[in-house]
Amino acid sequence: MIKDPANLTILKTGPGTSVQDFGRIGFGQFGIPISGAMDIRSMKWVNHLLKNKENEAVLEISQPGLKIQFDAPTQICLAGAKSNVFLNGQFIKSEGLIGIDFGDILEFGAINLGSKIYLGIKHGFRILPVMESKSFYPGILENGNLKKGDQIGYFTNQEKPKPSPVKVIFNRDWMLSDTIVAYEGPEWQFLPDSTKAQLEETKFTISNLQNRMAIQLEELIPNSLEEMSTAAVYPGSVQLTSGGKLIVLMKDAQVTGGYPRILQLPEDSIAHIAQKRPGETILFEIKRGFDFSKPH
Template structure:
């Protein structure tokens, strides 16, 4: 008894918050592109925030449930349906044995997050369930899901079991939902805040003005490793040789053609291109939800402003976690 993949879709992988502590060995962090949507999806079904779940990209993923399960769907709106009927997002849902869950075409955002109460029953590799596709480790046999794959869920948590029993004899989902717009933006055109990169001062003044005053378009050459952008070319004041050094999620590199690249969840551990900026942590989930042809406007902020934005985001998430737990237990009494 488990969940069977009828159609894998464009890309569906098991992800959690990433694989930390192994970059010195050349192993990337990886993890969910939109960590906020992952954390909220887990909270909704009573899991720990970092539990492994499914990251579904754009469209097509179709699953057959061979047992009753408590789930939640967050992130981009891929028009999910259960047995052909629209299913609401950002709330706990009871999906019954024999039902088919399908993700259709994305109408906002790029990636949906499907959590299961208890989490997915797979072993951790280097302390993480995240799928590292290029190295073929973690997740489901180190790869994206394929047709006829079957995976199972672990035992539900106490809160998950309470919610599960509550929905057993009532409507299959609760009447309330999370107000997600205060956590992640799903717009096609976004202002993305950055702080200065380590080579910022090496770019000429004209290029810097262009960088902050004109939009950059996400090209079709964009994936979990990085977003290649297209817009006004950026140039250094003079040629500069840079030794490879550490990079992270949101690092903006500029290769010789002058077109920026934003490194994403599956970025390499080091990079040798000049770094003009760094996307602030609070904006990474919204950036991760942008599709090809999305329009980015960069806005510079200070390190203090970036830290404040992250602190406020974490405060809101902590309040949500407490509120969901209290609401869950209260409704299940």
């Protein structure tokens, strides 16, 4: 079936709305961050239901207030944080497949659970990839965030999809857990046993100091380790600063750093902590055996 081009228009948005996919893998040697969806778990789910490619780009929405209008019919899917969602002023579910008609307006209100909403669209967004990715990042693709008046292309078959009798529920139970699985990082071995025990027993609070680059935790950990000149870091690397702060690097993080890398979060744990809000607490469940030779 021929797919015609159409556009969605940003009528209103707060900060933190961008287009993301799996990110730019393999460009760290040039100083280019991976970027990509903070919660790949939710991103994969929307693309699975839409029968898109697993890596198809989606909208990542980090604040309430996004309002968008669609030129032509399509089908979208929502996942991630639970929020108040309105289609043409009518309250709708905040997960699963949603049929869109000519001129429909979709609006996101308060976020009730989690912190990142994901919106996928049938056949994906018409955005040219840069360095094998459609992910927004300042200086590479757009300025990092969408703004009022921006348009994003998509494909339409010029007919509204028929509603499906199957109602699929996005299970958010994992967002309620405070346990974050982490692996021992390269410098874990140099920590004293007392510090290791404290890292495993402390409930850490998510601070207000967070963005797509990193999340800072509030509680201090005694640190006698010297800073390094520089070393490779990845999304999910947990650094211990000289002042005892823990910094969890996220998808837009730099590619090198000088603080000891005491823990490493796998992809599911990055998604998990990305959905935590300031003031919520987490407890690290620390394991051995992270493979640093593979992209994560």
